[in-house]
Amino acid sequence: MREAGASPEAAAARASQSEGGDRRRHRLIGDVHKAYEESSRLLPGCWIVVRVDGRAFHRFVEVHNFARPHDRAAIGLMEAAAKAVTEEFADIMLAYGQSDEYSFVFHKDTDIYNRRTSKFSTLIASLFTSHFVLKWPSFFDTPLKLAPSFDGRAVCYPSVEMVRDYLAWRQLDCHTNCLFTTCYWTLVDRGGKTGKEADKILNKASKGFKNELLFSEFGINYNDLPPVFKRGTLLLKRREQVELRTKEATPYTPAGTPYSRTLTHVDAFHEDVAQGDFWLKHCSALFSDQTKRIEKLETMPGDEQAASKESPQGGAVCEHGPA
Numbered sequence: 001m002r003e004a005g006a007s008p009e010a011a012a013a014r015a016s017q018s019e020g021g022d023r024r025r026h027r028l029i030g031d032v033h034k035a036y037e038e039s040s041r042l043l044p045g046c047w048i049v050v051r052v053d054g055r056a057f058h059r060f061v062e063v064h065n066f067a068r069p070h071d072r073a074a075i076g077l078m079e080a081a082a083k084a085v086t087e088e089f090a091d092i093m094l095a096y097g098q099s100d101e102y103s104f105v106f107h108k109d110t111d112i113y114n115r116r117t118s119k120f121s122t123l124i125a126s127l128f129t130s131h132f133v134l135k136w137p138s139f140f141d142t143p144l145k146l147a148p149s150f151d152g153r154a155v156c157y158p159s160v161e162m163v164r165d166y167l168a169w170r171q172l173d174c175h176t177n178c179l180f181t182t183c184y185w186t187l188v189d190r191g192g193k194t195g196k197e198a199d200k201i202l203n204k205a206s207k208g209f210k211n212e213l214l215f216s217e218f219g220i221n222y223n224d225l226p227p228v229f230k231r232g233t234l235l236l237k238r239r240e241q242v243e244l245r246t247k248e249a250t251p252y253t254p255a256g257t258p259y260s261r262t263l264t265h266v267d268a269f270h271e272d273v274a275q276g277d278f279w280l281k282h283c284s285a286l287f288s289d290q291t292k293r294i295e296k297l298e299t300m301p302g303d304e305q306a307a308s309k310e311s312p313q314g315g316a317v318c319e320h321g322p323a
């Protein structure tokens, strides 16, 4: 409402001054509160590993009646969720998962989210959880009864060797758990032992003893177990350069070479990660200094907008920029 006697111009100027004042006050309050926010950043030049881990999964697997000790559908669902996360971020080079956890390795030079630690851990954990829920019906006939949740942590490693050691450590964990849980559930389900009795037998038992127990009492050769149970799943990104084609012809750049785009594939392996041959053949190139973080798309003239909307799977474009 206009004040009595004030000209419309003066009233408008006063209103705009007070709006400006409000905005300034708002910004000031924001600055004060932001000063309290923790803003830790992941060290520059280091490989970033984000590991997500299911919260209270021992209960989740019970409620959803997972096969024990390994449920094929659950393993498939975890892999599908991890693949979706890996495809969404161009800077994720590989991922490794077993049981209720997955680790994602980001390129050392990534600058997404200004390397803010909390952005990495929270976004990857929530994205993984969303895909886990979205894809659940593709793997299970029964509906979800509990809300799954995954925590996330981000860790920096200064060298490729440390990343490789990290992966070997998680894989060793997988092996150890696989042997233990296979023995435990075989003793309970086939040996008629209670959980407590099985625990007592296996507590502090050596690897050799567990192998022998499985073989001599139950005819199970641990080595014959599926590799995915013993070694988990390694997801490796592979980029492929393909020529762009239209219905009419292959378009050429002014230099005379065909326009091309990068397709991203994510391949699954169940190999010994730390083994020299496998590492050299499949992983070392991903860690080479020459590997570009984000492949720059060569687009057709006028195609820039379309390309920027494409999923990374179709064009290796990362839509996530610094927040």
Ligand SMILES: Nc1nc2c(ncn2[C@@H]2O[C@H](COP(=O)(O)OP(=O)(O)OP(=O)(O)O)[C@@H](O)[C@H]2O)c(=O)[nH]1
Pocket: 053, 054, 055, 056, 057, 058, 059, 061, 066, 067, 068, 069, 070, 071, 072, 074, 075, 099, 100, 181
């Ligand atoms: N039966 C069955 N259990 C599984 C499978 N995959 C993972 N688990 C269980 O998931 C749990 C994962 O271990 P943890 O992460 O240490 O346990 P957690 O209950 O999730 O506890 P927090 O991570 O500390 O919240 C173990 O109890 C595993 O036995 C599966 O395929 N089948």
Ligand SMILES: [Mg+2]
Pocket: 053, 054, 055, 056, 057, 100
């Ligand atoms: Mg867990």
